[in-house]
Amino acid sequence: MAGHVTLRYWASARAEAGVAEDEVPVTGPTSLARLRSEAHRLHPGGRFDAVIDSCAVMVDDRPATSRDAGAVMVEPGAIVEFLPPFAGG
Numbered sequence: 570m571a572g573h574v575t576l577r578y579w580a581s582a583r584a585e586a587g588v589a590e591d592e593v594p595v596t597g598p599t600s601l602a603r604l605r606s607e608a609h610r611l612h613p614g615g616r617f618d619a620v621i622d623s624c625a626v627m628v629d630d631r632p633a634t635s636r637d638a639g640a641v642m643v644e645p646g647a648i649v650e651f652l653p654p655f656a657g658g
Contacts, residue, residue: 571596572645576608581653582624585617601626601633601641604649624651 577590586608593607608621625634627650633641643649 570645574599574604574643574645575648576604577648577650578621579650579652580655582617582620582651585615585620586612595643595645598642598644600639601628601643601649602638604643605638608651620653621651624653626651 571594573592573594575590575592578586578588583589591608591611593604605621605626609618612621625632626638627633628641628643629647633649
């Protein structure tokens with residue numbers, strides 16, 4: 570099933586991307602690793618790469634950071650959120 574996946578950026582990830590989110594067209598389920606690569610491609614240069622690589626990741630409100638990004642399959646219509654580390658408590 571074709572559609573898109575929404576990549577949503579928070580805090581410093583949003584600041585580095587210059588946008589709150591991107592929509593990535595997909596032709597079916599795709600890996601989180603591919604979506605992360607697409608985020609890098611969409612926002613080259615600056616500190617974005619370093620910030621996005623340090624982010625915790627949620628897929629449809631479920632933590633996905635501790636799993637192998639190549640094995641996490643994301644369905645069309647899903648929301649992938651990139652949450653940078655937060656200071657404070």
